[in-house]
Amino acid sequence: MSDTIECATLEVLHVGGPTLRFRYAGRTWLTDPTFDEPGDYPGPVTLHKLAGPAVLPRQVGSVDIVLLSHDEHADNLDNSGRTFLTTVPIVLSTPGAATRIQGVRGLENWETVTVDGVRVTGVPALHGPEGCEPFSGIVTGFVLQADGEPTVYVSGDNASVDVVARIVERIGRIDIAVLNVGAANVGRFGDSDATLNARTALLAAELLGDALIIPVHGEGWAHFSETLDHLARVFRYADRADQLHIPPLGKEAILGR
Numbered sequence: 001m002s003d004t005i006e007c008a009t010l011e012v013l014h015v016g017g018p019t020l021r022f023r024y025a026g027r028t029w030l031t032d033p034t035f036d037e038p039g040d041y042p043g044p045v046t047l048h049k050l051a052g053p054a055v056l057p058r059q060v061g062s063v064d065i066v067l068l069s070h071d072e073h074a075d076n077l078d079n080s081g082r083t084f085l086t087t088v089p090i091v092l093s094t095p096g097a098a099t100r101i102q103g104v105r106g107l108e109n110w111e112t113v114t115v116d117g118v119r120v121t122g123v124p125a126l127h128g129p130e131g132c133e134p135f136s137g138i139v140t141g142f143v144l145q146a147d148g149e150p151t152v153y154v155s156g157d158n159a160s161v162d163v164v165a166r167i168v169e170r171i172g173r174i175d176i177a178v179l180n181v182g183a184a185n186v187g188r189f190g191d192s193d194a195t196l197n198a199r200t201a202l203l204a205a206e207l208l209g210d211a212l213i214i215p216v217h218g219e220g221w222a223h224f225s226e227t228l229d230h231l232a233r234v235f236r237y238a239d240r241a242d243q244l245h246i247p248p249l250g251k252e253a254i255l256g257r
Contacts, residue, residue, distance in 0.1 A: 085101065
């Protein structure tokens, strides 16, 4: 378990947006597949994609498990991402996604499944302020645990520091946290963001102790209101620069310290 891990590292490839390939416990994992080129996605709120993927699906290679935080928004699952799901043997997401996409395994909050020796627990996520679910939908995060491996928290589109506190209280030590940041804001909730902003990401990092923080979902879409440079500056001013590891776009990297 994580209390035996002296140095936590993660091998990653950042495709762009929320899409991160990483290796864990001998398996290849991918978060929220988004591979479309730039374009607009009409809906109750029109989303504008500004940048295409840094890596094409064929360059990502074979993926064993997809962790899909939710399926309703194109910035977390776009058209090419939906096609990509059909090539992956295991897709974990929300119970609602399981009713809408064939082959998806839905996880309730705090429900755990074991995948090739890895315990995957669905954990809460709040995609906006309290009471946002009728507008934003149900979102999930994930915690991965395996013997001899670091404990990894994948936040999904969570904006709530209180939710992070509940996860830490329930799970215990977290070694690596992949946090969706960028202060996503489409104006639906006024000044309340739909993902972590720099200030709330810093508060989450403080709750997570010395966990390695890997920020994603902070660029490539018009509704992100804060840059990764701003995030890095906030962490630096708080003397937590060493905790933050921004993954390079399109390049394989081993993040850790």
